[in-house]
Amino acid sequence: MIAELGHFALILALVLAVVQSVLPFWGAMTDDRRLIAVAGPAAVTQFLLVGLSFAALVHAYIVSDFSVLNVVENSHSQKPLLYKITGTWGNHEGSMLLWVLILALFGAMVAAFGRNLPDRLKALVLAVQAWIASAFLLFVLLTSNPFIRLNPAPIEGNDLNPVLQDIGLAVHPPLLYLGYVGCSIAFAFAIAALIDGRIDAAWARWVRPWTLAAWMFLTLGIAMGSYWAYYELGWGGFWFWDPVENASLMPWLAATALLHSAIVMEKREALKIWTVLLAILAFSLSLLGTFLVRSGVLTSVHTFASDPTRGVFILAILCVFIGGGLSLFAFRATRLAPGGVFAPISREGALILNNLFLTVLAAVVLTGTLYPLVLEALTGARISVGAPFFNLIFIPLAVPLLIIVPFGPMLAWKRGDLRAASERLFAAFGAAILAAAVSAWLAGMDDVLALFGVALAFWLIVGALSELAFRVKLGRAPVAESFRRLAGMPRSAFGTTLAHAGVGVTVLGLVAATTWASEDILTMKAGDTVEVASRTLKLDGFQQRAGPNYAETVARFTVYDGGAAVAVMEPSKRNFAARQTMTTEAAITTFGLSQLYISLGDITPESAVTVRVFWKPLVTLIWLGAVVMAIGGILSLSDRRLRVGAPKPARRTVAAPAE
Incomplete structure (x- = not known):
């Protein structure tokens, strides 16, 4: 019954999306305030309906309702609860429903947080968003219905692809979809502005x-x-x-x-x-x-x-929206007026x-x-x-x-001064030269391009900080004044600094991990050792373990540094019986910003195993830089000057005439 409720909610969402795509648009064209007012409530209600549909599918996965075809094909009763939930979007039908849910979420957010938008523009934006939602809701209902029933229902499901049974499935697709679908709002604003004929600084x-x-x-x-x-x-x-x-x-x-x-x-x-x-x-x-x-x-x-x-259906959607938009x-x-002139x-x-x-x-x-x-x-x-x-x-x-x-x-x-800008970046240039020199001293001059890459990374990091230092007059004003300026800086300034510095951090990680990484492929038996990055790696032996829906062979390694054990690493090979699939689970240990990485190959009857051992210097900086960039974005987004919509001018108070 819950699956049918989810299907029905999806149909109602489609009907409401069509209403939202037509009435507010017509209201904007005819300046009918009643029709324009339909946009906001329709967008919020559409989100609630799609949310109800998505919750129904999640429920089917949690309770292992094998009368639903999508659950049979992508779940198993012995699968851990987390992977039952994430398995909801670990397949085509469920992931498309997640896509539509996020699309509806962004529409509801425009309705809720776009109060400062002009009513006509807001109605057009939500109408364009509803055009997109209607197309994808129709796609889901006609070609990718996640609520198809089976009769009779099987006793057990086929399980989820073992590669997807990981915490990454809980994080990666939702984040990526939020980014993909988030771009639809910019698209909706662009189409709405082109229809309305108003494109100015407020629109930006x-x-x-x-x-x-x-x-x-x-x-x-x-x-x-x-x-x-x-x-x-x-x-x-x-x-x-x-x-x-x-x-x-x-x-x-x-x-x-x-x-x-x-x-x-x-x-x-x-x-x-x-x-x-x-x-x-x-x-x-x-x-x-x-x-x-x-x-x-x-x-x-x-x-x-x-x-x-x-x-073919998605290709048609692609052609309609890209072709129509262009x-x-x-x-x-x-018809757009040219903007300001600049050097x-x-x-x-x-x-x-x-x-x-x-x-x-x-x-x-x-x-x-x-x-x-x-x-x-x-x-x-x-x-x-x-x-x-x-x-x-x-x-x-x-x-x-x-x-x-x-x-x-x-x-x-x-009009800028390139020479003055270059002078302000002397510290960044000096830091880049020093970083390249230190790298050459530590790693040698074998790879000049790698040294240039290190210099480029520090150029970006220190250059971003130099811009902040210039704005607070660091070294050109009393320290107390510089701190006052720093405290009064808008958050968007810190956001820009972090975003640009984060790029430099990622570049440094990419250069180090690709240039100075090491890889060893060897066959080892219990008791064998191998030297990796001044550390000793010893294979202690193997053991069998049973997981919720798999059996695994685990190799236990001890890492020694200077004769002392500093870490234990346990890579494994997992066998998922339901899918008859074997997966490799790597073991990773982090030392500072670098990582030791072990993965297993085939295990022979003689209890020997092929081992791949990687040393990845500064590899964590690759992802740390992305996090720094995102934090910069969050700071900029939280800036009081950067709101969803330009502020409306305050009404001018007119004094009452004296009696």
Whole structure:
């Protein structure tokens, strides 16, 4: 009965989404206040209905209701409760329902927190959001219904893919979906503004918080996905340039460009056409990622669906919204008034250069991802575009982008002084040279590019701090005054500093973990030892363990440093009987910012095992940098000057005439 309730709630949500997509839009076009007022309550009610539907599916997983086909195919009665819950979206149907839930959530948030938006614009934004919701609700109901019943119901389920039975499934997909779907709000604002004909600094201020929130979730989602693959797949890598990984990177690059472009538009009312286009492209790339994952055109650990019908349906959604959005943009763009004039050497100029590099990088990733698919569709030939291509093209384009990052905040609006900005960055330049020299002393001069990478990382970190030091007049004013200035700085200033410094932290982790990492592949028996990064690793032996829904063989290693045991590591091989699947569970121990990583290969009848041992120096900085970036985003979002909607002017009080 609960499953039917969830299905019925989803149907009602579709009906309400259609109402929300039509009545507020018509009200905005005819200036009918009663129809405009429908938008907010409809968006909130739609979210409640989709939430009820999602809760019904979660309930079916928790109680192991095997009369529901989706539960049979992706769950098992012996599975731990956490994985029963996360298994709700560990499949195509459930993940699409989660997508629709987050889409409805963002619509409800616009209705609840967009009180300062003009009523007409708010109605149009919610109507556009409802167009998207209607399309995906229809997709779920027609091709991906998660509430299909089985009669008779089987006694037991088929279990969830063992790779997905991990805490990463509880964190990575929701974060990534919040980022993907968050871009739909920027898209809705862009389409609404094009329809309304009003695109100005206030519009940029309204759209920036939503873009910032989507960017934060994308940052954390990509980082979590990278770390999940790193420790779960047993291969010791953190980025494979998998097409589905690329599908998340492309909207992140576009959202980063949109954030910087919206700043120029808000401050100088420039780049109007470009900012609106980026808002459309960011969501378009999010939809493209959805198509790649759900259409079956790719074979990847990330993909769920392989039904061509679903692929055609999503392709139609893709064409309607991307094609419709770009067509409306082409029709309206010529009517947008140009913004303010500025010199090439200025903060605006630096941000435009930033946008240029980011969009080219997104285009490179898009080309490398889609080219094999297009080639196969046209000729039948199969090729793979992997790390060599992306490293050859992406990295040389990313380096100049990172070099110019510290200059932007140091330049004035409208007309800047490049020489003065360079002088303010002397500390950053000195820190970069010193870091490269120390690295050469510790690791040698064998890899000059790695030394340059370390220098670039410190250039970014100290450059970000230098901008903050310049704003508080550190060293140019009494210490007490500098502290007063620091205390009075807006949170967005700290947010910008952390975001830029976080990029430097990630770059440092990438350089160290790829250049100075070590890998040993050897066969070991109980009692054997191996030296790794000045530590001794000893295989003590093997033992058998039984998990809730698996059996595992565990290898116990003791790590010795200077003769003293400092850690015990237990990598394992797990056998999931329901799926007849074997997985490798790596063991990871962190020493400072570096990690020792062990994964097992096959175990022979002679009780020998193939072992891969990695030493990953400073590898944790890769994900720590992403967290620092996200914290910077949170600080900026909490700034009282950055609200969802420009503040309405206070009413002017007119004194009553004297009697």
